[in-house]
Amino acid sequence: MHAYHGCYLRVDLASGSCQRVPLAEDVLRRFLGGSGLGAYLMLQEQAARFDPLAPEAPLAFVFSPLVGSPLTTSAKFAVVSRGALTERFNDSLASSGFAIAGKKAGCDAIVIVGQAAQLSTLVIDDGQCRLEPASGLAGLSANKTEQQLKAAWGADYQTAVIGPSGEQLVRYATISHSGRHAGRGGTGAVMGAKRLKAIAVRGTQRTTWADPEALHEMAKSLSKRSFGPATAKYRELGTAANLLTLNRLQALPTRNFQQGYFAGAEAIAPEQIGAARRQTRASCAACTIGCEHIYHLGDRSTGDGVRLEYENLFALGSLCAVDDAELVLKASRACDELGLDTISAGGTIAFAMECVERGLIDAPWLTFGDGQAVLNALEAIARRDGLGDRLAEGSRRLAEQIGHDSIRFAPQVKGLEIPGYEPRSLQTMALGFAVGSRGADHNRSGAYEVDLSSAVDRRRVQADDARLAVETEDRAALIDSLILCKFLRGVFDDLFAETAEMLRAVTGWRVTADELRLTARRIVTAKKQFNILAGWTPAEDTLPERFLETPLPDDPQASLSSKRLAELVAAYHVERGWSPEGQIGPKDLEILGLDSE
C-alpha cells in the first residue's frame, strides 16, 4: 500500500500496552485520514459511550495520506475525541512537524485510551511506546514544556503537549505543538484527564508514493499557485485583516454578541498596529504560504512576540469590548501559554461580563472594556481559581449553573462557543453553526464565504440556499481529511477533481472527483452518526435565543426568526439526504457504506 502504513498504534496508558492495529485499505479509501479517519476510529472505539473525560475515552491523533509528501501545507494532523465541551464529535486540526514525525513512527494514527498512574509523557520511538514520568513538567506552560522536552529527548523528537489548562481539565484546553494548537472543543482536557502531559514522537519509517514524478509536478504547481493572489491576504496581512471588513459589514461580534459593530476596532486592527508592532512572519513545516504574523509586545527590543489571528482579536477584543491592542496581544499570548482556546475563552468571559452587568454573577471586576480583567480571568480559568473554576466549564455549563434563563444569551451551539461571525448578519453561516457536528464552528462549515458573495442575500437567506451550506461543509470535510490547509482553497478551480489527482498520485487508487464527493458526504454523515449515538436530538440544531429574538441594534434587517432558522435547518437535513428532523435512515447509511460501522 502506498501513502499509508495500514495500521494505527493503540496505546493503553493504564496497562502500558501498545498494539499495532491493522487498517484495511478499503477503510482508508473510504475515510482518507484526518477528520474522516478520526470519525471512523471514534465509531470503532465506541467513544460515544464514554464521558469525554473518563479514562476509557479514546483520544486519537490522526495523520493522512498526504503527510510527508512534497505538497505544500500537507504537514497536518487531526486530534479527535468526544468533545469535552460538547459531548459530541470533536475534531481539531493542527500543523507542522508533529504530523511528519508521527507518521514516520510507522502508523496512520495514534489512539490513546486509559489513564496513566501519574502525570506522564508518552514517548513513541519508531513505533515503540513507553511512558516516562512528567511530574517535573507539572504546571508548565505549553511553550516551556516543549522546550524542556526538546532539551531532554533531543531535537529529533516532535512534541504535542498540554499547558496548565489541560492539566486542570478546563473544558476548552488545547493541545499545543510548536506554538500552534488543536484548539477547539477541549482536546487538552481529554488529554489531561489521562494524566498525559505530552507526547514525544520520532521515527524513520517513510511511506512510498505511487507516482512520485506526477506528485512532484503537482507539488510544484501547487506551490507556485500558493504564491498567487488567492493567498495574498494570508501572506501579507494574515487572518487579522478580517476585523475591519467584518466590522464594516456589521458582522463583528461585539459585547457578547449584543452588537455587530465595535467602535474600537480600528485601535486593535492590524492595519493600525501593524507598522509599529509587526515583527515577522512564520509558517508551518512544508508550507509555502506563511500566514502567521508575529507581533511584538511592549518594547520591540525585547523580541517578545505573539502570533495574532482574527479569532483571537475578535474573541479577546471586540467580544469583550477591549480596544487596547497591548492587552489584546497579551491575552492572546496568555492563551498560547496556558493552552486555552481563544474563541471559547473569550466567549465565556464575554458571557460572564454580561452576566455581571445583569447582576447574575457577583464579580464587579469583570466588566466589558477592561483588558486587564480579561487577563486576570484567563489566569483564573487556567488555575480553576475562584470564579475561574466556573468559567473553565464553558458558557453553556456556566449558564446552566446561573439559571435565570441566561442560556438565552450564552454564545454557544452544542456547548461550543461561536466564532467571530455574527449569525444575524451572515445567515448561511448561522445555518452552518446550527447544524455543525462539533457545534458552532467556522472551520468545518465555511459558509461565511457564501454570505460574502453575490450568491445570497446574507441577511435574508432562504431554504433553497441550504445546498450552499452543504457544499462548503463537504469541501471542508474533504480538505480536513486529506489534509490540506484551507487557506489554499482559493487556488483550486475544481477542488474535488484536483485532489482526486493528488490522491491518485500518492496512493495509486483510481479516484475520481465523484468518489471524493461521496467520501465527503460519508465523512459528514459519520460525524452525525457519532452524535446520534452520543445522544444528539434535533433540538440541538439551533442557535441561542438571542439571535432569534432580537435583530442587531444598528442593523434591523439583520434578523433571523426561530421559524426561518428551523426551515433552513430542515432544508439542510433534506439536502443531506436525511429526514427533515435530521435522522439518518438505514438506506442512507448503506449508500454511504456506514451500515457496518
Add this chain to the structure above:
Amino acid sequence: MQVVVEFFGIPRARAGVPVTTCGGETLGQVFTELAARFPELAETCFESGRLRPGYIANLDGQQFIDDPKTLLNDGQAILILSADVGG
C-alpha cells in the same frame, strides 16, 4: 456623480489609502478610474474591467455586486475587499 470607495484588506494595502472618492455612473466606470489612479491596486485586483477572483465589491455595506454595469447613485459607498474572510 461621486461615490465613496472604501478599501479593506489587500485592496487597502495596494491602494495605500483606506478611502477615496471617485466619479462614475457604473461600477465599471469606478473601476476604470481607480485603476488609473492606483496602479498597484489595478495590477493585483482588476482584470478586464472587473475584480479578479478573490476580490469583491459591496454597495453601502449591504449588497455584494460584481456586474460592472451596476448603476450607482450619488454618494453611495463602494467597498472593495478580499472575498475570502476566513480565519
